Amino acid sequence: MTETALDVESTTSRTPVLSARDIVKHFPVHGGGILRRRIGDVHAVCGVSFDLYPNETLGLVGESGCGKSTTARVVLNLQPATAGEVSFEGQNLNSLGGKEMRRLRRSMQIVFQDPYASLDPRIPVNEIIAEPLRIHGLYENGGKERVRELLATVGLRPEHGNRFPHEFSGGQRQRIGVARALALEPKVLVLDEPVSALDVSIQAGVLNLLQDLQAELGLSYLFVSHDLSVVRHVADRIAVMYLGRIVEIAPAEQLFERPAHPYTQALISAIPVPDPRKERTRQRIVITGDVPSPANPPSGCRFRTRCPKFANELSEGERKLCVDEVPELVDRGQGHPSACHYAESAQLL
Amino acid sequence: MTPTDPTATTGDTVLEVEDLTVQFPTDEGLVQAVRGVSYELRRGEVLGIVGESGSGKSVTSLAVMGLLPKTARVSGSVRFNGRELLESGDKELSRVRGRGISMVFQDPMTSLNPVYTIGDQIAETLLVHNDITKQAARKQAVELLETVHIPNPEQRAKAYPHELSGGMRQRVVIAIAMANQPDVIIADEPTTALDVTVQAQILEALRTAQNETGAAMILITHDLGVIAGQADRVMVMYAGKPVEKGTADEVFYTPRMPYTLGLLGSLPRLDVKTDRLTPIAGAPPSVINMPPGCPFSPRCPLAEDICDQEEPSLEPGSNPEHLAACHFSYRVEGHAPADLFRQAADDPLPTGATEGEVRE
Numbered sequence: 046m047t048e049t050a051l052d053v054e055s056t057t058s059r060t061p062v063l064s065a066r067d068i069v070k071h072f073p074v075h076g077g078g079i080l081r082r083r084i085g086d087v088h089a090v091c092g093v094s095f096d097l098y099p100n101e102t103l104g105l106v107g108e109s110g111c112g113k114s115t116t117a118r119v120v121l122n123l124q125p126a127t128a129g130e131v132s133f134e135g136q137n138l139n140s141l142g143g144k145e146m147r148r149l150r151r152s153m154q155i156v157f158q159d160p161y162a163s164l165d166p167r168i169p170v171n172e173i174i175a176e177p178l179r180i181h182g183l184y185e186n187g188g189k190e191r192v193r194e195l196l197a198t199v200g201l202r203p204e205h206g207n208r209f210p211h212e213f214s215g216g217q218r219q220r221i222g223v224a225r226a227l228a229l230e231p232k233v234l235v236l237d238e239p240v241s242a243l244d245v246s247i248q249a250g251v252l253n254l255l256q257d258l259q260a261e262l263g264l265s266y267l268f269v270s271h272d273l274s275v276v277r278h279v280a281d282r283i284a285v286m287y288l289g290r291i292v293e294i295a296p297a298e299q300l301f302e303r304p305a306h307p308y309t310q311a312l313i314s315a316i317p318v319p320d321p322r323k324e325r326t327r328q329r330i331v332i333t334g335d336v337p338s339p340a341n342p343p344s345g346c347r348f349r350t351r352c353p354k355f356a357n358e359l360s361e362g363e364r365k366l367c368v369d370e371v372p373e374l375v376d377r378g379q380g381h382p383s384a385c386h387y388a389e390s391a392q393l394l
Numbered sequence: 395m396t397p398t399d400p401t402a403t404t405g406d407t408v409l410e411v412e413d414l415t416v417q418f419p420t421d422e423g424l425v426q427a428v429r430g431v432s433y434e435l436r437r438g439e440v441l442g443i444v445g446e447s448g449s450g451k452s453v454t455s456l457a458v459m460g461l462l463p464k465t466a467r468v469s470g471s472v473r474f475n476g477r478e479l480l481e482s483g484d485k486e487l488s489r490v491r492g493r494g495i496s497m498v499f500q501d502p503m504t505s506l507n508p509v510y511t512i513g514d515q516i517a518e519t520l521l522v523h524n525d526i527t528k529q530a531a532r533k534q535a536v537e538l539l540e541t542v543h544i545p546n547p548e549q550r551a552k553a554y555p556h557e558l559s560g561g562m563r564q565r566v567v568i569a570i571a572m573a574n575q576p577d578v579i580i581a582d583e584p585t586t587a588l589d590v591t592v593q594a595q596i597l598e599a600l601r602t603a604q605n606e607t608g609a610a611m612i613l614i615t616h617d618l619g620v621i622a623g624q625a626d627r628v629m630v631m632y633a634g635k636p637v638e639k640g641t642a643d644e645v646f647y648t649p650r651m652p653y654t655l656g657l658l659g660s661l662p663r664l665d666v667k668t669d670r671l672t673p674i675a676g677a678p679p680s681v682i683n684m685p686p687g688c689p690f691s692p693r694c695p696l697a698e699d700i701c702d703q704e705e706p707s708l709e710p711g712s713n714p715e716h717l718a719a720c721h722f723s724y725r726v727e728g729h730a731p732a733d734l735f736r737q738a739a740d741d742p743l744p745t746g747a748t749e750g751e752v753r754e
Contacts, residue, residue: 246656318664
């Protein structure tokens with residue numbers, strides 16, 4: 046991950062391993078009557094596009110309800126998109142039949158947030174890791190040895206493979222989840238809040254493991270998290286989401302050094318750092334209120350109801366644009382794309 | 395904010411906890427949740443208690459409030475304004491709870507009653523402890539909602555908890571906690587269930603509550619960032635015991651206990667780009683049938699024979715108020731996390747030497 050700066054520069058010339066174009070995902074909301082008629086939609090994801098390049102980590106961050114996990118699921122075709130297109134190495138997932146999709150799943154795997162809920166408690170760890178191999182008909186041919194190898198790869202003792210999930214600690218379980226995801230030698234791993242359920246001293250070990258695996262196996266990560274500190278540490282590029290849309294996307298260092306979108310700025314300034322002197326002198330952009338309901342998002346810019354810039358700096362005339370027009374995700378002179386009509390770089394750290 | 399706060403008269407202790415232990419008998423053995431916690435809380439200060447899950451940080455405060463189940467065995471001493479609380483009956487404790495010491499819990503959905511309006515719930519706290527009319531209580535409730543920055547307090551007072559967002563609910567809980575001008579507010583992971591932008595708002599509301607009432611605060615959290623920004627003094631807990639105590643600056647900049655240093659090294663930071671974290675090997679010990687010696691020694695890079703035989707007590711260093719429980723604290727001072735925990739960090743691929751080690 047040290048070569049990131051170079052990589053990001055050259056990404057334009059490389060072909061993405063995974064591409065998402067204008068993904069939209071709506072969930073129906075039903076009424077309470079006998080007919081349970083559809084009375085509206087929750088707009089979970091609205092026109093999200095991104096590319097994931099080989100051997101790269103793309104961080105997808107945002108607060109609860111911003112659509113980051115839904116995006117991850119749609120990308121893997123675990124949930125069908127309402128509209129939009131996902132392609133893996135140029136192959137459009139929407140056009141694939143069940144059989145072809147299954148074959149493609151070998152290349153795209155997921156690690157879930159909760160290591161307590163994502164492992165079947167009645168199956169020994171060996172079998173949990175062997176399951177994907179069996180499903181894809183790969184177990185007969187040296188599967189047993191492969192499982193031992195996988196356990197060692199994630200830092201567990203192969204001889205403990207006949208134990209059950211409850212005999213392992215949280216961090217170890219998450220390692221088991223990673224081993225299972227690696228079993229089919231995927232190219233892309235979707236990590237959905239992989240360390241959020243772990244204590245910090247344990248979290249660090251899992252993050253290091255993920256870094257090592259990426260370097261060793263050349264994996265691409267879509268790293269979904271609410272924790273900007275973790276994402277800064279692991280990601281090469283970061284996309285910030287708010288209410289179903291990407292509001293800013295940039296190389297990790299650039300995003301922290303000169304965030305352009307008021308939401309990104311507020312987010313960065315709201316996160317406490319473990320440094321008392323810095324904390325005491327830090328400038329805080331406190332945004333008021335809560336995230337609006339995705340069933341009835343604001344018109345125009347979705348952040349405008351909480352935007353400090355909208356409230357304090359813009360004139361009546363300028364505000365009209367925020368209300369009427371959805372800001373596009375384009376570079377407005379800050380060196381990377383942001384979705385704010387009045388984007389302006391700020392230095393916060 | 396600082397110990398020189400005008401409301402803080404130095405040496406004026408409101409809460410004094412001495413050698414507090416809490417044990418729970420279970421089928422598998424005696425769970426030693428808290429194994430000897432002592433601290434003093436001075437008027438107007440913020441004491442941050444930090445630790446990972448199972449370190450006993452929450453149980454400590456529940457014991458102080460007398461809120462543990464009857465099966466818990468509690469010993470030691472808790473003195474609030476000089477009065478012993480552990481020997482007090484339930485009736486006496488009820489007079490202290492909410493008036494002398496109040497609490498803000500992690501999950502505002504479960505700490506509010508879903509079938510009463512929030513206005514009624516705030517008024518209830520006032521009516522229980524004061525001889526005032528219902529009308530006066532209701533009026534005061536609205537004022538309190540305004541203090542914690544709830545918009546349209548007049549109308550919101552008539553709302554039920556489910557009609558409010560998580561952040562708003564936590565503000566209501568804070569309003570209840572400050573209603574009777576307590577001397578101590580205990581906030582137990584008050585922002586853990588909330589998003590960061592809302593967390594910033596709640597921390598500000600807590601600060602307001604503290605300034606308005608002049609209360610001292612105990613802030614319990616696993617988040618070192620929150621502690622750094624809020625606490626005057628910090629107590630780090632591990633396996634049911636405080637392992638380091640000092641001012642926020644001392645604990646963060648010159649830690650004397652390997653565990654504290656390890657925690658700081660494990661933390662990915664927003665403000666600094668780190669290439670590699672230095673995790674602490676292993677996992678916290680089971681608090682059932684604890685072995686003798688320092689509970690951190692199996693994970694500690696400095697551990698020697700004495701660490702497995704004798705549990706170190708909290709001892710001062712060059713600064714008499716900066717305490718650490720480590721036989722080799724002098725070897726921790728002045729080191730970066732990577733110096734001490736290098737071994738684990740340099741492992742090319744963790745091969746069972748790190749956290750991957752299965753607990754035996």
